[in-house]
Amino acid sequence: MDYRLIVFVLTEALFNVASAQTLQYNFVDTPLNWTDAQSFCRQFYTDLATIKNEADVSAVVSTTSNYTGQAWIGLYDDLVNSWMWSLNDSSFYGEGGTGFRNWVPGQPNNVGGQQYCVELIDSPLPGAWADVECSLELPFICYNGTISAIASFVKVTNISLNWTEAQRYCRENYVDLASIRNETENSIITNLADGVTVWIGLHRDLLWSDGSTSLFLYWANGQPASSGQCVTTSFNDSGRWFEDNCSLSFPLICYTEIPPNAGSFLSVAQAETSISLQWNPVNNNVSFVLQFNGTETNISAPDGGGPVTQTVSSLTAGTEYTFTLFSVLKNVRSSGVTITAVTAHPLRYIVGLNIRIKSASELTPSDIDNIKTQLIRMSGLSPQLLSLNFQAV
Ligand SMILES: [Ca+2]
Numbered sequence: 001m002d003y004r005l006i007v008f009v010l011t012e013a014l015f016n017v018a019s020a021q022t023l024q025y026n027f028v029d030t031p032l033n034w035t036d037a038q039s040f041c042r043q044f045y046t047d048l049a050t051i052k053n054e055a056d057v058s059a060v061v062s063t064t065s066n067y068t069g070q071a072w073i074g075l076y077d078d079l080v081n082s083w084m085w086s087l088n089d090s091s092f093y094g095e096g097g098t099g100f101r102n103w104v105p106g107q108p109n110n111v112g113g114q115q116y117c118v119e120l121i122d123s124p125l126p127g128a129w130a131d132v133e134c135s136l137e138l139p140f141i142c143y144n145g146t147i148s149a150i151a152s153f154v155k156v157t158n159i160s161l162n163w164t165e166a167q168r169y170c171r172e173n174y175v176d177l178a179s180i181r182n183e184t185e186n187s188i189i190t191n192l193a194d195g196v197t198v199w200i201g202l203h204r205d206l207l208w209s210d211g212s213t214s215l216f217l218y219w220a221n222g223q224p225a226s227s228g229q230c231v232t233t234s235f236n237d238s239g240r241w242f243e244d245n246c247s248l249s250f251p252l253i254c255y256t257e258i259p260p261n262a263g264s265f266l267s268v269a270q271a272e273t274s275i276s277l278q279w280n281p282v283n284n285n286v287s288f289v290l291q292f293n294g295t296e297t298n299i300s301a302p303d304g305g306g307p308v309t310q311t312v313s314s315l316t317a318g319t320e321y322t323f324t325l326f327s328v329l330k331n332v333r334s335s336g337v338t339i340t341a342v343t344a345h346p347l348r349y350i351v352g353l354n355i356r357i358k359s360a361s362e363l364t365p366s367d368i369d370n371i372k373t374q375l376i377r378m379s380g381l382s383p384q385l386l387s388l389n390f391q392a393v
Contacts, residue, residue: 023056024256024332025049027063027071031249034230037072038209041254046330047210048074049253051233057218060253061239070232070242072252074209077229077243079108083118086167086201087143087176092151097181104128113226113243117163118202120186120193127190129202134163140199141178141189142170151185153178155192166199177201206231217241259285259329267341268309272317275341278309279325287328291336292321318345 026045028037041048051057051073060073085098108115108131117134120127120141139157146152154174161169163177170177178200180186189200208214218233220240230246233239233253244250262279269276277290286301290310301308315321320342327334363371 022258022260023050023059024258025056025060025063026254026256027067028252028254029064029067031251032072033249034072034076034246037250037252038074041074041209041252045254046257047255048072049233049255050074050208050210050212050214051218052212052214052216054218056216057233057239060233061235063253064235067251068236070234070244070250072250073231073233073241074212075206075231075241076209076246077110077113077206077224077231078204079110079229082204082207083108083202084204085179086170086203087179092146092179093181098179100180100182100186102127102129102180102183102186104130107131110226113224116204118200119197120180120189120200121197122193122195126195127186129200131204134203137162138166138199139193139196140166140170141192142174143176143178143201144174151179151181153185153189153192155194155198157196157198161199163199163203167201256332257329258332259283259327259334261334261337262288262308262325262327264307265323265325265337265339267323267339269311270341270344272344272346273315274311274313275315275321275323275343276309276311277323277325277339277341278307280307281305282327285327285329289326289328289333291324291326315343317343319343 028040030040032040038048049060051060083101085093102120104121104125107129108118110131112133114133115131117132117136118129119132119136119138120129137160139155139160142154142156144152144154156166156169159169167177178189180189180200180202189198205215206217218239218241220234220237220242223241224243226243228243228245228248230244232242232244232250234242260282262285263282265277265279267275268278279288281288281301284305288299288301288308290297290299290312292312297310299308299310312321312323320340322338322340324336324338326336
């Protein structure tokens, strides 16, 4: 058990390092509204900045040294499309089953900028829904599995919990907080609540422009404060975040994804004038640049995956060459991986010598070494004698 814990922690640390190295942030000093900023980043980089940890915050802050205002990042608040159910089980919902809504007219309205959870109210419209702060303490309805295709729900009214605690309670004691797929289930739960306002499983998170699901948040003091549905990073507040009106114009932070290096880059064959190289694409990368002797060659991986093989020819025999291979994604290169390989030495001479050995006994290793030394001296060969064969005559 201890081992597992250590392995997990190490893996997490390694992953963070890796993720910090695969994003490169770029400060764009052209004020745009958030939507145009998103389009700009998607056209010229990968997307508006996603920030997943404090190392990313530091990397963003260090993109410019002479700007002290705010700049758009990829985080935004979508009041319509970001609602999701606590119970994540596609077989439960079927086609369209996650889309049922029964909002009170005018809701969701995100008053105060922090209404991320949903209550089912008792009045004035019994069974209608409203978005409220998740920190409210309310009774709640749990889902307790499906029997003969009928969902079963349990009312918990003897305790009032905030939404997150209610979710944990339902998951520990039943299945999850209640999901509502249609009018019928909404009526069942409204009757079960019996005049009490209760939590249901609907909630939402802020969204990242690139679809990342990071839960890391780095709000400035007093934020979020319903001051807008798009998010800036503030260069004079250690990179902390502010909600701002999406139509305001700010500079922007884009990021570029740096592709991973190819794996297992090695030389698989060496002839006198050619060297064959092989590597494995990582993350479905198909474009590579091979650099050697001051030249660069663009290489596309063949369809169907598997290792890529490239033979470099017109080389000089017996010579060491250095090869650097880059993966390329959207014109951005990986850090590169370098190997050296030597072309085959030419076969220069074959020497045959007849030596009479005056001994009937078997040769010892030291006898053989003596013979090698004498051969080298007699023939003028360099001391790279690879094999020695004896033949009785
Ligand atoms: Ca509300």
